[in-house]
Amino acid sequence: MEPTLNRPLRRSFVKGLLGTTSFWMASGNASWTAALAAEAAHPYQPIFFDAMEYRFVEAASERLFPADNNGPGAKALGVAEFIDRQMQTPYARGENWYMSGPFQQGPANLGYQLPFVPRDLYRKGIAGVEHYTRQHYGKGFADLPPAQQDEILTALEGGSVQLGEVPGRVFFEQLRTNTLEGAFADPLYGGNRGLGGWIMLGFPGARADFMDWVNQEGAPYPLAPVSISGETA
Amino acid sequence: MGRTHVDAVIVGAGWAGSIMAKELTEAGLSVIMLERGPERMTPVEGAYPESIDELRGAVRKRLFQNLSQSTVTIRNTMDQTALPYRQLAAFLPGEGVGGAGLHWSGVHFRVAPEDLRLRSSVIERYGEKFIPEGMNLQDYGVTYAELEPFFDKAEKVFGTSGEAYKVQGKIVGNGNVFSPDRSDNFPLQAMKDTFSASIFRDAAKNAGYHPYALPAANASRQYTNIYGCQMGPCNFCGYCSGYDCYLYSKASPNVNILPALRQDPGFTLIPNAHVLRVDLDSTKTKATGVTYLDTETREETSLSADLVILGAFQFNNVHLMLVSGIGKPYDPVSNTGTVGRNFVYQTITSSRVWLPSSTYTNQFVGAGGAGVAIDDFNSMNFDHGPLGFVGGSPVWVNQAGVKPIAAAIGAGGGGTPRWGSAYKNALINTYKHSLGIDAHGSNMAYRDVYLDLDPTWKDVYGQPLLRMTFTWKDNDIRMNQYVVSRIEPIARAMGATKMNLVHLNAGQPFDTRNYQTTHLGGGAIMGDNPQTSALNRYLQSWDVSNVFVIGSNAFPQGMGYNPTGMVAALAYWAAHHIRTTYLKSPGPLVKA
Numbered sequence: 001m002e003p004t005l006n007r008p009l010r011r012s013f014v015k016g017l018l019g020t021t022s023f024w025m026a027s028g029n030a031s032w033t034a035a036l037a038a039e040a041a042h043p044y045q046p047i048f049f050d051a052m053e054y055r056f057v058e059a060a061s062e063r064l065f066p067a068d069n070n071g072p073g074a075k076a077l078g079v080a081e082f083i084d085r086q087m088q089t090p091y092a093r094g095e096n097w098y099m100s101g102p103f104q105q106g107p108a109n110l111g112y113q114l115p116f117v118p119r120d121l122y123r124k125g126i127a128g129v130e131h132y133t134r135q136h137y138g139k140g141f142a143d144l145p146p147a148q149q150d151e152i153l154t155a156l157e158g159g160s161v162q163l164g165e166v167p168g169r170v171f172f173e174q175l176r177t178n179t180l181e182g183a184f185a186d187p188l189y190g191g192n193r194g195l196g197g198w199i200m201l202g203f204p205g206a207r208a209d210f211m212d213w214v215n216q217e218g219a220p221y222p223l224a225p226v227s228i229s230g231e232t233a
Numbered sequence: 234m235g236r237t238h239v240d241a242v243i244v245g246a247g248w249a250g251s252i253m254a255k256e257l258t259e260a261g262l263s264v265i266m267l268e269r270g271p272e273r274m275t276p277v278e279g280a281y282p283e284s285i286d287e288l289r290g291a292v293r294k295r296l297f298q299n300l301s302q303s304t305v306t307i308r309n310t311m312d313q314t315a316l317p318y319r320q321l322a323a324f325l326p327g328e329g330v331g332g333a334g335l336h337w338s339g340v341h342f343r344v345a346p347e348d349l350r351l352r353s354s355v356i357e358r359y360g361e362k363f364i365p366e367g368m369n370l371q372d373y374g375v376t377y378a379e380l381e382p383f384f385d386k387a388e389k390v391f392g393t394s395g396e397a398y399k400v401q402g403k404i405v406g407n408g409n410v411f412s413p414d415r416s417d418n419f420p421l422q423a424m425k426d427t428f429s430a431s432i433f434r435d436a437a438k439n440a441g442y443h444p445y446a447l448p449a450a451n452a453s454r455q456y457t458n459i460y461g462c463q464m465g466p467c468n469f470c471g472y473c474s475g476y477d478c479y480l481y482s483k484a485s486p487n488v489n490i491l492p493a494l495r496q497d498p499g500f501t502l503i504p505n506a507h508v509l510r511v512d513l514d515s516t517k518t519k520a521t522g523v524t525y526l527d528t529e530t531r532e533e534t535s536l537s538a539d540l541v542i543l544g545a546f547q548f549n550n551v552h553l554m555l556v557s558g559i560g561k562p563y564d565p566v567s568n569t570g571t572v573g574r575n576f577v578y579q580t581i582t583s584s585r586v587w588l589p590s591s592t593y594t595n596q597f598v599g600a601g602g603a604g605v606a607i608d609d610f611n612s613m614n615f616d617h618g619p620l621g622f623v624g625g626s627p628v629w630v631n632q633a634g635v636k637p638i639a640a641a642i643g644a645g646g647g648g649t650p651r652w653g654s655a656y657k658n659a660l661i662n663t664y665k666h667s668l669g670i671d672a673h674g675s676n677m678a679y680r681d682v683y684l685d686l687d688p689t690w691k692d693v694y695g696q697p698l699l700r701m702t703f704t705w706k707d708n709d710i711r712m713n714q715y716v717v718s719r720i721e722p723i724a725r726a727m728g729a730t731k732m733n734l735v736h737l738n739a740g741q742p743f744d745t746r747n748y749q750t751t752h753l754g755g756g757a758i759m760g761d762n763p764q765t766s767a768l769n770r771y772l773q774s775w776d777v778s779n780v781f782v783i784g785s786n787a788f789p790q791g792m793g794y795n796p797t798g799m800v801a802a803l804a805y806w807a808a809h810h811i812r813t814t815y816l817k818s819p820g821p822l823v824k825a
């Protein structure tokens with residue numbers, strides 16, 4: 001595998017070859033540079049979230065994906081860092097969603113129809129949950145015991161809570177999806193620290209060569225995972 | 234300045250467009266192929282290890298259509314307001330050179346011959362009354378025997394791996410007993426069975442069914458195709474569906490056609506060129522060329538061409554016809570017009586089977602086209618009489634490489650937790666010890682399921698979005714339920730400790746939020762009657778004879794098989810008739 005340092009160089013070569021306005025190439029580029037930069041700095045300083053929001057994301061994602069006998073939870077895996085870094089990508093700005101109006105609501109099965117991109121959903125959603133928990137529990141979400149945090153998450157998932165302009169369920173699904181992404185994406189993006197997510201699942205990561213394991217009569221795959229940068233466990 | 238003139242202009246650089254471009258340049262025509270998305274080359278974006286990235290790949294959908302530019306609106310019934318498909322989910326159209334052919338899976342079927350004449354076949358066996366009210370059941374107007382040479386050619390271009398059953402009337406192997414005669418074998422031997430597929434094969438055989446290796450456009454060996462393009466052997470890397478193949482093992486226009494085509498001086502490929510419309514003369518019976526927008530400079534250019542080929546994918550082809558005024562738009566109320574008629578999709582439900590915790594299914598191992606299937610409940614291969622529905626489904630284990638983010642997001646639900654420790658435990662168990670079995674079935678056409686232009690929403694170019702009116706109908710729901718019920722004994726014989734059989738439910742509307750397949754079809758169908766089909770049997774517009782419309786838009790029904798093998802064969806079929814007949818005397822190939 002090529003050493004990490006070569007990558008940005010190769011990226012700019014790619015850019016030259018294909019022209020600079022390809023949306024996809026640009027997005028790959030941005031997240032790659034961000035990844036390299038963030039790896040160097042520790043502990044992670046959130047860029048998108050403020051301190052309160054970041055505590056919320058850490059606490060809530062840990063309840064969704066908790067540390068337990070099976071292995072690390074969201075906190076140890078760096079999920080909050082992952083989400084904060086994702087908030088600086090085109091995805092979080094909704095740049096690959098159709099975001100032209102009018103925005104008209106309809107039956108759930110016709111899909112997402114809100115005028116909010118992921119960055120808005122977090123801003124509004126977290127403020128809404130904090131407001132809700134203070135009203136009902138007298139404290140911020142991160143300061144509540146796990147049982148009460150679970151109660152709140154259950155209420156959001158069940159759809160009984162409206163967070164201002166954002167339905168609680170929509171915010172819950174956004175947070176759940178990004179939490180699981182952070183647990184299992186390549187560590188390049190700040191989550192899945194130490195390949196902890198992949199180890200739990202027995203997923204070999206970027207090996208991508210199973211010629212010898214197409215059919216081994218149900219035996220487990222023997223090698224530990226490797227990441228894109230060559231990190232192994 | 235006069236417009237640039239070429240012999241043929243092709244819209245879209247996927248399989249349909251690339252095949253047509255190859256054929257027409259071989260015939261000596263000057264050809265420009267316009268692609269709205271960027272240039273894509275495997276040594277660049279497909280390279281290891283960056284392409285082995287689930288987040289950037291299938292999750293953030295790097296290679297798929299960017300909906301911010303253009304999308305569709307969807308509703309279930311005609312009395313609803315259709316709403317924009319704002320986030321990719323139910324289907325994942327391609328964009329960029331290679332189209333969806335760059336990131337498809339590679340299941341490469343021919344066709345069940347009776348699916349080509351489904352209306353006739355159903356009537357012969359069960360009588361006309363068997364066809365439910367409101368179902369627009371139609372024949373293609375072309376037979377398997379006519380298409381056979383073109384299926385054969387496509388397999389030799391794609392480097393398809395498979396096991397034949399019958400070649401030139403002789404039984405030659407362990408292939409699909411329901412499959413029709415072939416003029417030649419597959420170019421490559423079948424892909425190996427994954428462990429999951431192998432136990433499905435044994436269980437299905439023991440249950441009295443007829444398992445066969447899925448025909449796969451994933452190369453089981455190294456291969457050089459008839460254009461001199463080379464493929465390397467697939468290693469079951471598991472980053473297949475939704476990814477380009479870093480090993481050059483999955484057939485794509487980029488690997489199997491374009492390397493040869495790009496060297497032809499008569500061929501020009503222009504990426505980042507979004508075609509806005511086909512230009513027609515004042516009689517609306519002749520195309521004069523196309524107008525496209527350079528998506529980088531935002532400059533509009535009109536090209537003049539003698540022949541216009543639409544290969545922009547099923548619903549984009551219909552959209553271009555509607556905005557250009559080619560043919561008469563379908564009106565479901567008066568049941569007249571053809572463009573937008575018979576919009577179809579595919580029924581697919583994925584069931585899950587858990588094996589004992591000592592058994593590892595290694596679901597990350599897989600290739601997009603590899604697997605084992607049975608056709609005992611597909612097409613007309615079983616008796617529909619007592620069952621009372623039209624259509625069917627192959628059933629298969631097609632372990633294409635399950636990756637962790639997709640597995641985690643999809644886990645839980647249906648009464649089991651979707652987060653927390655219990656969820657995590659179930660996810661790990663499911664990932665390590667389970668496998669999926671799909672019923673991948675047909676979808677019939679209905680009078681009130683169709684495509685037209687949306688009255689409200691527009692794309693960034695100011696054109697109305699295409700509107701889909703689509704939902705599941707009783708016939709297809711009952712078909713799916715029946716086939717899924719047949720999975721249970723197979724799953725038991727596989728040693729299931731638990732199973733979750735998933736089927737469509739009565740009255741269940743189509744849900745745009747869950748991935749189905751990208752096997753959309755119809756909307757500009759082929760046929761032998763200009764009143765009920767937009768295209769004749771050569772995929773030529775009945776109304777504008779120098780426009781050919783290539784793609785799954787031509788299917789009158791959604792079939793149980795994956796569509797691309799059929800799309801490729803239809804492209805070669807149309808190209809053959811353009812080359813041998815049309816070019817000699819341009820005009821309608823069939824008198825209306």
Ligand SMILES: Cc1cc2nc3c(=O)[nH]c(=O)nc-3n(C[C@H](O)[C@H](O)[C@H](O)COP(=O)(O)OP(=O)(O)OC[C@H]3O[C@@H](n4cnc5c(N)ncnc54)[C@H](O)[C@@H]3O)c2cc1C
Nearest residue numbers: 245247248249269328332333338339340508545546795797
């Ligand atoms: C994840 C995935 C897996 C799949 N797996 C299988 C499988 O295993 N087997 C199978 O048979 N099929 C499979 N399919 C479906 C298969 O990809 C399609 O059937 C096939 O690629 C269609 O080819 P096409 O050339 O008709 O369209 P496309 O490949 O979609 O190409 C059309 C091209 O036209 C371009 N275009 C559209 N509008 C315009 C415009 N206005 N101007 C200029 N260009 C335009 C598009 O950007 C695109 O590049 C899969 C699809 C997906 C998404």
Ligand code: SF4
Nearest residue numbers: 467470473478483600
């Ligand atoms: S599974 Fe095989 S064909 Fe598919 S991407 Fe990997 S190597 Fe290529």
